[in-house]
Amino acid sequence: MRLSRYFLPTIKENPSEAQIASHRLMLRAGMIRQGAAGIYSWLPLGLRVLKKIENIVREEQNRAGALEVLMPTIQSSELWEESGRYDDYGKEMLRIEDRHGRNMLFGPTNEEMITDIFRREIHSYKDLPKNLYHIQWKFRDEIRPRFGVMRGREFLMKDAYSFDLTPEEGVNSYNAMFVAYLRTFARLGLKAIPMRADTGPIGGDLSHEFLVIAETGESEVFFHKDFEGMESLVDFPADAEGLQAIVNEWTTPYAATEEMHSEDDCPVEGNNLIRGRGIEVGHIFFFGDKYSKPMKASVQGPEGEMLNVQMGSYGVGVSRLVGGIIEACHDENGIVWPEAVAPFKIGLMNLGAKNEECTAFCDVLYAELEEAGIEVLFDDTKDGAGAKFKNMDLIGLPWQVAVGPRGLKNGVVELKNRKTGEKEELTKEALLAKFTA
Amino acid sequence: MRLSRYFLPTIKENPSEAQIASHRLMLRAGMIRQGAAGIYSWLPLGLRVLKKIENIVREEQNRAGALEVLMPTIQSSELWEESGRYDDYGKEMLRIEDRHGRNMLFGPTNEEMITDIFRREIHSYKDLPKNLYHIQWKFRDEIRPRFGVMRGREFLMKDAYSFDLTPEEGVNSYNAMFVAYLRTFARLGLKAIPMRADTGPIGGDLSHEFLVIAETGESEVFFHKDFEGMESLVDFPADAEGLQAIVNEWTTPYAATEEMHSEDDCPVEGNNLIRGRGIEVGHIFFFGDKYSKPMKASVQGPEGEMLNVQMGSYGVGVSRLVGGIIEACHDENGIVWPEAVAPFKIGLMNLGAKNEECTAFCDVLYAELEEAGIEVLFDDTKDGAGAKFKNMDLIGLPWQVAVGPRGLKNGVVELKNRKTGEKEELTKEALLAKFTA
Numbered sequence: 001m002r003l004s005r006y007f008l009p010t011i012k013e014n015p016s017e018a019q020i021a022s023h024r025l026m027l028r029a030g031m032i033r034q035g036a037a038g039i040y041s042w043l044p045l046g047l048r049v050l051k052k053i054e055n056i057v058r059e060e061q062n063r064a065g066a067l068e069v070l071m072p073t074i075q076s077s078e079l080w081e082e083s084g085r086y087d088d089y090g091k092e093m094l095r096i097e098d099r100h101g102r103n104m105l106f107g108p109t110n111e112e113m114i115t116d117i118f119r120r121e122i123h124s125y126k127d128l129p130k131n132l133y134h135i136q137w138k139f140r141d142e143i144r145p146r147f148g149v150m151r152g153r154e155f156l157m158k159d160a161y162s163f164d165l166t167p168e169e170g171v172n173s174y175n176a177m178f179v180a181y182l183r184t185f186a187r188l189g190l191k192a193i194p195m196r197a198d199t200g201p202i203g204g205d206l207s208h209e210f211l212v213i214a215e216t217g218e219s220e221v222f223f224h225k226d227f228e229g230m231e232s233l234v235d236f237p238a239d240a241e242g243l244q245a246i247v248n249e250w251t252t253p254y255a256a257t258e259e260m261h262s263e264d265d266c267p268v269e270g271n272n273l274i275r276g277r278g279i280e281v282g283h284i285f286f287f288g289d290k291y292s293k294p295m296k297a298s299v300q301g302p303e304g305e306m307l308n309v310q311m312g313s314y315g316v317g318v319s320r321l322v323g324g325i326i327e328a329c330h331d332e333n334g335i336v337w338p339e340a341v342a343p344f345k346i347g348l349m350n351l352g353a354k355n356e357e358c359t360a361f362c363d364v365l366y367a368e369l370e371e372a373g374i375e376v377l378f379d380d381t382k383d384g385a386g387a388k389f390k391n392m393d394l395i396g397l398p399w400q401v402a403v404g405p406r407g408l409k410n411g412v413v414e415l416k417n418r419k420t421g422e423k424e425e426l427t428k429e430a431l432l433a434k435f436t437a
Numbered sequence: 438m439r440l441s442r443y444f445l446p447t448i449k450e451n452p453s454e455a456q457i458a459s460h461r462l463m464l465r466a467g468m469i470r471q472g473a474a475g476i477y478s479w480l481p482l483g484l485r486v487l488k489k490i491e492n493i494v495r496e497e498q499n500r501a502g503a504l505e506v507l508m509p510t511i512q513s514s515e516l517w518e519e520s521g522r523y524d525d526y527g528k529e530m531l532r533i534e535d536r537h538g539r540n541m542l543f544g545p546t547n548e549e550m551i552t553d554i555f556r557r558e559i560h561s562y563k564d565l566p567k568n569l570y571h572i573q574w575k576f577r578d579e580i581r582p583r584f585g586v587m588r589g590r591e592f593l594m595k596d597a598y599s600f601d602l603t604p605e606e607g608v609n610s611y612n613a614m615f616v617a618y619l620r621t622f623a624r625l626g627l628k629a630i631p632m633r634a635d636t637g638p639i640g641g642d643l644s645h646e647f648l649v650i651a652e653t654g655e656s657e658v659f660f661h662k663d664f665e666g667m668e669s670l671v672d673f674p675a676d677a678e679g680l681q682a683i684v685n686e687w688t689t690p691y692a693a694t695e696e697m698h699s700e701d702d703c704p705v706e707g708n709n710l711i712r713g714r715g716i717e718v719g720h721i722f723f724f725g726d727k728y729s730k731p732m733k734a735s736v737q738g739p740e741g742e743m744l745n746v747q748m749g750s751y752g753v754g755v756s757r758l759v760g761g762i763i764e765a766c767h768d769e770n771g772i773v774w775p776e777a778v779a780p781f782k783i784g785l786m787n788l789g790a791k792n793e794e795c796t797a798f799c800d801v802l803y804a805e806l807e808e809a810g811i812e813v814l815f816d817d818t819k820d821g822a823g824a825k826f827k828n829m830d831l832i833g834l835p836w837q838v839a840v841g842p843r844g845l846k847n848g849v850v851e852l853k854n855r856k857t858g859e860k861e862e863l864t865k866e867a868l869l870a871k872f873t874a
Contacts, residue, residue, distance in 0.1 A: 007504050007567060009558040033554055036513040036541065041554055044504045067444050070479040070487070072472055072591045073510060073574055074531075074543070091536045094511075096543075099528045099578045104473065106511070106533075106543075117470055117478055121446040130444060137510055137574070141536045154509045 001344070002366075003379045007044050010391055021216055022323035023148030025335050029395045031322075038145025038153035045395065046322065048343035050156065053321050054135055056187050056340065057158045063236055064180040066131040066160050071113050073137055077103035079112035083294055092140045106139035111291050111313055114161040118309070119297035125165045128299065128309070129173055133160030135318060149323045150218070150279075156319040162312045165301065167288060170310035174206065174286045175243040177314040179236060181210050181282045182250065186233035188321065189338025190328060192281055193227050195255040204287025204312075209257065209280050214328040217277030222261045224253035224268050279324045286312040335396030336419050344377040346435070347397040351385045351404035358405050365403065365413075365428055372436045393418065401431065438781070439803075440816045444481050447828055458653055459760035460585030462772050466832045468759075475582025475590035482832065483759065485780035487593065490758050491572055493624050493777065494595045500673055501617040503568040503597050508550050510574055514540035516549035520731055529577045543576035548728050548750055551598040555746070556734035562602045565736065565746070566610055570597030572755060586760045587655070587716075593756040599749045602738065604725060607747035611643065611723045612680035614751040616673060618647050618719050619687065623670035625758065626775025627765060629718055630664050632692045641724025641749075646694065646717050651765040654714030659698045661690035661705050716761045723749040772833030773856050781814040783872070784834040788822045788841035795842050802840065802850075802865055809873045830855070838868065 009030040017034075018024040026032045031046030042050055058068065074096070080086035094106040107113065114132055122130065135158045145153050162173035178194065185192035190212045197209040211221055230250070237243050254268045257278065266273065289308040292298065298306045317324075329336045339345065348366055352358030359380075366378045377397060379388050385404070392400050400416040407413055412425040415434075426434070446467040455461040463469045468483030479487055495505065511533070517523035531543040544550065551569055559567065572595045582590050599610035615631065622629035627649045634646040648658055667687070674680050691705045694715065703710065726745040729735065735743045754761075766773045776782065785803055789795030796817075803815045814834060816825050822841070829837050837853040844850055849862040852871075863871070 007569065033557070035509055035550060039509045039511055041509060041550070042507040044506055047505055047507050067481045068484055069481055070484050072476045072478060074476055074576065074591055076473040094533065094535065096531065096533050098531065099580065113472060113478070120470070132444065139511065143536065154511055
């Protein structure tokens with residue numbers, strides 16, 4: 001993509017309304033703009049990151065055997081009255097009256113709707129297990145939306161719902177999502193630690209939050225230092241035993257958010273306990289028949305008896321992750337994207353945009369990189385070199401390639417690794433070989 | 438995908454609530470389920486089609502130089518008060534009050550919001566032209582939602598917005614979208630005819646609707662028979678002259694919807710005029726400064742003067758197209774998907790699910806087809822052969838492969854083309870060669 005044709009409105013100064021790094025950097029890097037409090041438009045650069053995260057989340061849900069559906073944003077209040085949550089949910093639920101005076105709402109979550117779909121279509125234990133997920137915009141009318149996409153009102157979420165015949169099989173479905181989440185966050189370039197969690201308004205008694213450790217995290221966390229050496233990009237196991245083994249491994253060392261932690265009861269001693277800060281990026285729940293019972297979602301069992309299905313739900317905050325990744329991956333000059341979610345892999349800069357030879361060289365190099373299928377943002381503008389470097393550092397692409405008339409005299413361009421800051425000079429051929437190998 | 442693990446709740450009988458073919462078939466093929474009047478959940482089979490259409494629309498927008506953004510579903514009423522459309526829009530707009538009593542709405546379209554983004558970021562003619570599009574769920578509170586996804590309340594739409602310095606350049610942007618739409622509908626397997634249209638509440642004086650011809654179409658259309666021989670998968674031209682030439686070619690023969698047609702003024706005589714029925718699948722508008730003037734979206738021109746930008750907007754009903762394609766592509770037995778949007782390419786049926794040898798053969802064939810990257814739905818259930826064939830015809834995959842113990846004795850499987858009904862017997866090797874060539 002040529003920057004001259006792109007829409008990348010970067011900002012030099014820190015916007016006064018942003019209190020945390022990710023909010024500041026997303027505004028400055030031209031990724032988002034606020035429409036109303038806690039409601040954002042995603043500009044081209046931000047949308048590319050959002051889509052990459054969404055795709056990794058999707059791939060890992062599919063790998064774990066979940067089936068993708070898409071439920072609407074607007075729901076009728078009737079199902080929520082049936083489950084008993086319509087009055088409970090309070091003012092965070094955006095309530096709407098349609099032109100015929102019917103009570104509707106913008107879904108904050110979908111347990112009721114998916115249970116309704118399930119009970120209308122599935123009536124036999126032979127059709128279990130099932131895990132249905134969707135990736136859809138949700139709305140929670142936060143009283144004080146803040147921190148950009150980290151605590152917005154309209155947000156993109158992946159939520160999955162599992163249906164099983166027995167509690168044991170339900171736990172197996174829970175374990176599959178647990179492992180899928182470990183893989184998902186690892187692929188996003190994050191280390192997320194699962195922590196035993198409160199279940200809150202979702203309900204049930206088995207629940208884990210996944211927290212990314214970042215200095216700027218929203219809550220204090222406590223965990224055993226054993227986690228530091230653990231590899232979270234595990235192979236997805238083929239059977240229930242394999243799943244359980246990974247869950248056991250990851251739930252054995254102590255880990256707790258501040259709500260669940262108590263200094264008196266903490267089993268970890270001295271230097272083995274790490275205090276840090278964390279950002280919640282996923283939350284999983286097993287809640288048995290909490291919804292299937294009031295909503296009568298039952299199937300016929302092997303003996304002909306009717307059994308309420310055992311359910312769990314599993315959420316990843318997809319738009320929140322954009323902010324979460326930036327909180328974990330930035331420095332004083334800007335964002336430092338992990339390769340898997342970077343909006344482009346390479347930022348190519350023409351430092352001699354008024355020099356014909358340099359421009360011709362860049363045009364050819366750009367075409368060759370594109371031809372090789374590499375995602376390149378090509379700064380072909382007439383801005384000065386200083387501004388171009390600053391902008392590239394701000395938007396945080398993993399690799400920067402600077403082409404200037406002086407280097408070209410020696411037949412070389414400069415390649416910089418955004419994360420390490422390491423620079424090397426190399427010929428165009430060596431550069432192409434490096435990225436197309 | 439193995440059918441035994443999939444979620445495909447097909448229905449044998451025609452649902453009484455569905456009046457048109459696409460609505461009936463989408464319910465029967467387990468593609469959608471209604472949540473509330475005019476609001477649908479997309480089940481796995483339906484979502485696959487929706488995503489394929491979305492991707493083709495996206496690719497052609499990108500090819501035409503449009504940049505993808507994503508605006509939120511919920512908007513503040515303020516921008517609509519500025520443009521003067523807040524009161525005009527009537528009861529079709531879903532109006533919402535948030536917890537602080539602020540007036541919000543679920544966007545039915547985005548002219549105001551995109552104009553606001555533009556005016557905050559772009560201030561010079563040097564940054565023009567720009568075309569920004571998004572693919573997002575919209576809501577129109579239809580008084581009588583009906584016909585399934587053809588006239589739902591919550592629907593997925595691609596809307597693009599162009600910004601230019603002069604009316605001439607604005608028309609060029611309009612032409613680029615015109616050609617992108619010809620290509621888009623052709624790639625979807627449809628023949629869409631552009632017809633001069635009323636501009637309605639969007640405004641302006643240059644507008645075309647794209648209509649797909651289908652016996653079951655919602656409105657009567659009149660067009661010159663010359664259209665029948667025209668190829669709509671045109672190469673996308675490199676310059677303004679090339680774009681204009683294609684637009685001229687496609688707007689020269691007479692074509693009009695019933696609102697625009699008058700028998701007295703029709704220039705086409707006798708047998709040259711075809712009367713048919715059409716389904717609107719796209720609508721494009723050039724409206725100059727209708728929004729940029731009240732909303733003060735202006736840029737500095739080459740002479741330093743401030744000029745209101747010239748705008749157009751361009752819509753494709755993505756979810757509506759799922760229904761539109763079915764209206765154009767079905768027979769008495771079910772859907773007949775064009776290959777480009779089919780949820781799977783091949784439906785593989787094991788007709789001897791209780792026969793070990795036949796099952797083993799199917800398992801291997803399924804694995805080999807998957808390995809080759811072909812999308813296969815494998816009916817591995819214990820249903821009878823008649824039910825399997827009926828179901829496959831209903832869901833309309835382009836190719837059916839039936840494997841039975843009798844054929845296997847002769848070393849062959851049966852391949853059926855869903856559209857033509859042609860059948861042939863061939864060996865596994867010949868089958869694999871046919872689909873992996």
